[in-house]
Amino acid sequence: SQKIEQNSEALNIQEGKTATLTCNYTNYSPAYLQWYRQDPGRGPVFLLLIRENEKEKRKERLKVTFDTTLKQSLFHITASQPADSATYLCALDTRPGGFKTIFGAGTRLFVKA
Amino acid sequence: GAGVSQSPRYKVAKRGQDVALRCDPISGHVSLFWYQQALGQGPEFLTYFQNEAQLDKSGLPSDRFFAERPEGSVSTLKIQRTQQEDSAVYLCASSLDTNTEAFFGQGTRLTVV
Numbered sequence: 278s279q280k281i282e283q284n285s286e287a288l289n290i291q292e293g294k295t296a297t298l299t300c301n302y303t304n305y306s307p308a309y310l311q312w313y314r315q316d317p318g319r320g321p322v323f324l325l326l327i328r329e330n331e332k333e334k335r336k337e338r339l340k341v342t343f344d345t346t347l348k349q350s351l352f353h354i355t356a357s358q359p360a361d362s363a364t365y366l367c368a369l370d371t372r373p374g375g376f377k378t379i380f381g382a383g384t385r386l387f388v389k390a
Numbered sequence: 391g392a393g394v395s396q397s398p399r400y401k402v403a404k405r406g407q408d409v410a411l412r413c414d415p416i417s418g419h420v421s422l423f424w425y426q427q428a429l430g431q432g433p434e435f436l437t438y439f440q441n442e443a444q445l446d447k448s449g450l451p452s453d454r455f456f457a458e459r460p461e462g463s464v465s466t467l468k469i470q471r472t473q474q475e476d477s478a479v480y481l482c483a484s485s486l487d488t489n490t491e492a493f494f495g496q497g498t499r500l501t502v503v
Binding site (some may be wrong): 320 | 492
């Protein structure tokens with residue numbers, strides 16, 4: 278069956294360092310992959326979308342890579358700040374049609390000042 | 391309003407009671423999604439609307455769950471004869487089209503006692 282795996286353990290890093298979060302998937306051929314941020318008590322907020330024919334995408338301090346051979350995406354936050362502390366969700370479309378977006382369980386990031 | 395609005399924010403229901411959760415999407419957004427999010431998990435897809443047409447309801451867990459979007463804007467998710475396992479946060483999201491950025495509401499936290 279289709280599966281998305283994100284690190285279930287929280288990631289603790291020091292302010293200013295680069296945070297790297299991993300998303301692995303199996304039994305899947307997504308057309309695109311998305312990353313969302315979710316704060317406690319709030320809905321997810323879209324951050325970045327990367328398509329299957331793109332290897333890397335950047336937005337300000339964020340960088341996403343997408344390796345369809347390894348079936349893996351890496352999400353990087355450079356020069357991390359305490360305000361980056363949140364849960365980060367990886368999401369994939371389903372084929373065909375792309376109506377259904379499947380989310381991972383998320384990785385909790387804590388950035389210490 | 392500028393964003394997706396959900397009401398109520400919190401709902402406590404006695405087991406066996408029927409509930410109705412409302413979603414006001416961003417004006418002009420064609421696509422509308424409902425998700426269920428259990429504590430510590432990612433959102434799980436329930437159903438998808440394109441305008442007033444419900445194109446995918448494969449994620450609805452049982453026939454006690456029913457969703458509608460009669461005029462292609464506001465949507466209601468109804469749960470009949472609520473059970474304790476229905477306790478979760480119910481998230482609504484809308485997007486301009488199927489494969490574009492989705493905007494989430496804050497969710498409705500349902501607690502069945």
